[in-house]
Amino acid sequence: MLIAGVDAGMRFAKICLVEDRIIIASRCFEMDGNFRQRYNRALKDIIFSVRESGASSFKIKKVIATGYGASMVPHVFRRFDESSCLAAVSWNTPVRARTVIDAGGLFIKIHNLNDEGFVEREAVNDKCAAGSGRLLEIVSDALKIPLDTIASMDLSDADPYPITNSCAVFAESELISRVGNGIPAKDILAGVIRSLASKTASLLENSRGKDPVAITGGLSCVAAYVDMLIKISGREIAILSPGPRLAPAYGAVLSWMGVKKGISCGIKLRPPVPGRVR
Amino acid sequence: MLTAGIDIGSLTAKAVIMEEKRIISSSIIKAGPNPSKSAEEVMTECLVQKNISPSSIEKCCSTGYGRFNTPFSDFNMSEISCHGMGAFWGNSNIRTIIDIGGQDCKIISIDENGMVKDFVMNDKCAAGTGRSLEILSRTIGITYEELGDLAAKSRKSLLLTNKCSIFMELEVMELMQRGKKPSDIANALAKAVAGRIVALTGSVEISEGVCITGGVSKNRAVVRHLENQLKTEFQLPGIDPQLAGATGAAVFASQSMNANYERR
Numbered sequence: 001m002l003i004a005g006v007d008a009g010m011r012f013a014k015i016c017l018v019e020d021r022i023i024i025a026s027r028c029f030e031m032d033g034n035f036r037q038r039y040n041r042a043l044k045d046i047i048f049s050v051r052e053s054g055a056s057s058f059k060i061k062k063v064i065a066t067g068y069g070a071s072m073v074p075h076v077f078r079r080f081d082e083s084s085c086l087a088a089v090s091w092n093t094p095v096r097a098r099t100v101i102d103a104g105g106l107f108i109k110i111h112n113l114n115d116e117g118f119v120e121r122e123a124v125n126d127k128c129a130a131g132s133g134r135l136l137e138i139v140s141d142a143l144k145i146p147l148d149t150i151a152s153m154d155l156s157d158a159d160p161y162p163i164t165n166s167c168a169v170f171a172e173s174e175l176i177s178r179v180g181n182g183i184p185a186k187d188i189l190a191g192v193i194r195s196l197a198s199k200t201a202s203l204l205e206n207s208r209g210k211d212p213v214a215i216t217g218g219l220s221c222v223a224a225y226v227d228m229l230i231k232i233s234g235r236e237i238a239i240l241s242p243g244p245r246l247a248p249a250y251g252a253v254l255s256w257m258g259v260k261k262g263i264s265c266g267i268k269l270r271p272p273v274p275g276r277v278r
Numbered sequence: 279m280l281t282a283g284i285d286i287g288s289l290t291a292k293a294v295i296m297e298e299k300r301i302i303s304s305s306i307i308k309a310g311p312n313p314s315k316s317a318e319e320v321m322t323e324c325l326v327q328k329n330i331s332p333s334s335i336e337k338c339c340s341t342g343y344g345r346f347n348t349p350f351s352d353f354n355m356s357e358i359s360c361h362g363m364g365a366f367w368g369n370s371n372i373r374t375i376i377d378i379g380g381q382d383c384k385i386i387s388i389d390e391n392g393m394v395k396d397f398v399m400n401d402k403c404a405a406g407t408g409r410s411l412e413i414l415s416r417t418i419g420i421t422y423e424e425l426g427d428l429a430a431k432s433r434k435s436l437l438l439t440n441k442c443s444i445f446m447e448l449e450v451m452e453l454m455q456r457g458k459k460p461s462d463i464a465n466a467l468a469k470a471v472a473g474r475i476v477a478l479t480g481s482v483e484i485s486e487g488v489c490i491t492g493g494v495s496k497n498r499a500v501v502r503h504l505e506n507q508l509k510t511e512f513q514l515p516g517i518d519p520q521l522a523g524a525t526g527a528a529v530f531a532s533q534s535m536n537a538n539y540e541r542r
Contacts, residue, residue, distance in 0.1 A: 010448065106448060128403070129444035169404035169413065169443050170381065173288075177311055 002050075003256070004043070004060045006076075007085075007249035008035070008069030011105030011133070012218065015042055016246050017050060017060070018253040021092075025050050026246055035072050066252040078256055083111045083119045085251030086240070090214060091117035092254055093241050099209030100240060101200065102248075103219035105133045108200050110207040123207040128167070131199025133219045135168045139192050142176050143185045147222075150189060155224040158184075161191035171195075190224070197228035204233055214240040216247040280330065281337045281535065283527030284321060284351060285360065286313045286344030289380035289408065290493065291320040294524040295330060296532060303328040304521055313344025321350065339531040341523050343381070355530050357523050358386055358397050364526030365489050366392030368516030373487040376475065376504070377522070378494035380408040383475055385482050398482040403442070406474030408494045410443035414467050417450045418460050422497075425464050429499035432465035446470060468499035476507045484508065489515045491522040 002024075007014045008031065016026040027042045043060075051058045065073040066085045082102065090097045090113060102109040108131055112121040125131055140147050161183055165171045175188055196219070204213070215237050219225055221244045230237050240247045280302075285292040287309060295303040305324040309316040317340070325332055332350075340351035341360040348354070357377075365375045366388055375386040382401035389395050404410045408422075415425045436458060440446045446467070453463050471494075490512050494500055496519065505511060517525050 106444065126445075127441055129442045132444075134444055165402075167403045167443075169409055180311060 001061045002057055002059060003253050004046075004063045005249035005251070005253040006039075006063060006065045006067075006070075006073050007082075007246075007252065008065065008067040008073055009104055009218075009248075010068050010107070011137075012245070013039065013042075013067070013069070014245050014249045015039075015046060016249045016253070017046060018250065019055075019057075021254070021257070023242055023246065023250060024053075024055065026249075028245055031069065035069065036074060039073065062256070064252040064256045066248050080252050080255045082248050083109070083122055085248045085255050086111055086216065087113050087117055087119050087251075088254040088258060089216075089240060089242075089247045089251035093214075095212055095214060095238055095240075097212045097214035097238070097240065099204070099207070099211070099213045101204065101213065101215040101217070101220075101237070103133065103200060103215060103217040103225075105137070105218055108132055108203055108219075110203055110209055112207055112209050121207065123203055125199070125203060130166050130168050130171070131196055131203070132168070133196075133217075135171060136192055136196065136219070136222070136225075138168065138172045139175055139189065142172065142179060143188065145185060145189070151221045151223065153186075153189065153224060155186060155190040155193065156227075158186040158190035160194045161187045163191050163195050193222065193225050194228055194232075197225055197232050200229055201233040204235075211235065213237045216240040216244055218245060220244040279532070279535065280335050281528050281531035282321070282324075282335045282339070283360070283524040283529070283531060284317055284338065284340045284342075284348055285357065285521075285523035285527060286317055286320075286340065286342040286348060287379055287381075287493075287523075288343055290520070291316040291342075291344070292521055292524040293320040293324040294521055294528045295324055295328070295335065296525075296528040298532075301517070301521075301525065301528075303330065304518070304524070306520055309344070313347040314349055317344060317348040317350075337531040337535050339527040339534070341527045352531070353534070355527060358384060358399070359394055360523045360526030360530065361491055362386045362388040362394045362526065363392045363529050364517065364522035364524070365491055365515045367525060367529050368522070369489065369513060371487045372489045372513060372515065373485040374489070375522070376488065376490045377492040378406070378408060378475065378490070378500075379492045380412075383407050383478065383492075385475075385478055385484070387482055387485065396482050398478055400474075400478055405441050405443050405446070406471055406478070408492070410446065411467070411471055411494065411497065411500070413443055414446060414450055415464070417447050418454070418463055418467075420460070420464070425468065426496075426498035426500070428461050429464040429468050431461040432459075434459070434462045435469075436462050436466035438466045438470040440470075441474065465499060468497065469503045472500050472503035472507055475504060479508065484510070486510075487513055489513045489519075491515055491519040493520055495519040
């Protein structure tokens, strides 16, 4: 039976098709005004690719949604909170991380799980966007280097440029003028990544998360960021399988499977994400 | 005796030329990335307007964030003193100045001589500055200048709960997706920005005779919400509110020439 997990995040939406706990196809697209249209196109595309691959069944039985825009996804069978989805993924991988960092487009969240895989606490940067992926996005626009290139860049030999502004809005103007002053793009990038990593590390410290630690979300695609975070926090941080982007979407499906079987794996204890309007 | 005051801000550059106790010429231009170049441009414009030769300016004082890079100025003063003095020079009843510029926002309390008693300043976070208004009005799809008029048309009160400009941007986008009217969103925006400024007022005493200066003071909506939330009525500074800093600088320049200079 094919089940689609949809994670409608702040910046990107991810769809994964799961058959018997295995991801058989996935798509990722940018969130914008006409979400529905893009969602339908992506869904059509994904079904087509499944059919091409010669799968026996290609009819999606259920759609399970999570993420910030879960209420926008049409024909949803059930919605889950992001933290319960991440808890489900974490508890279904061999690592069984007790602390899951979700470094997304606008929010960095630290989920602390207890001994049984329940979400105990979460810490979010809900007051200030200074440490979020948005800054990296702004910088990639200013430097005209696409995010995918930044993700695979080796910045180990760069001399990180110290950013004096803590506000993302001010940092933008600071960095644009620094590019004009002729500071190499690599140094600026390294500086931004160091500042992001140090903010995540202090959030991690504050949440008093236990080992093992796993990371997911769009920012964790950036190898330099993860390396820097490991260096600053001094902890071992693994990337949550299946891959940095798909974890919550896959977790939605797992959560639903758990609910179906009566195993309440990682169901949320506390009301969700501040910063959203209802 | 001619004196000049020049205020190089983050978004605009302002210059004022004063003769005795009168402003005879002033100009405001958009500031470029190079402060010394903007300073020269704005000064040239100011001089050309009234056909004044540069050599007849006896003293020039610079202020604003580009004050150290103004090549022709004789000395510089901090923008806090200049804003205080400029507003006081225009209207001697003023004791508190709320200055909202492009990059920062400050509340200055002055004594009966126009000197700074106390001040509080936010330059760490873009919330509550002209910059966040600019970004957010771009999100609604209007220019910053149109925001005040649009907000005046609002009928329904909406609430923006976030503090950070970037999160506010997201909230605005969400409200737009839910089909809220742009005028209501603009009003909510002005209210939220005003709220950030009011949050600052907790740490400095607000005495009677409040005036508002800086670029955002030209935005009717923000000013109205500020008046409501502070429960006070703003006094007119008697000069163009955007020119308060430059005027203050010019006043300091003439004071430095003549110790017995009498204020208006």
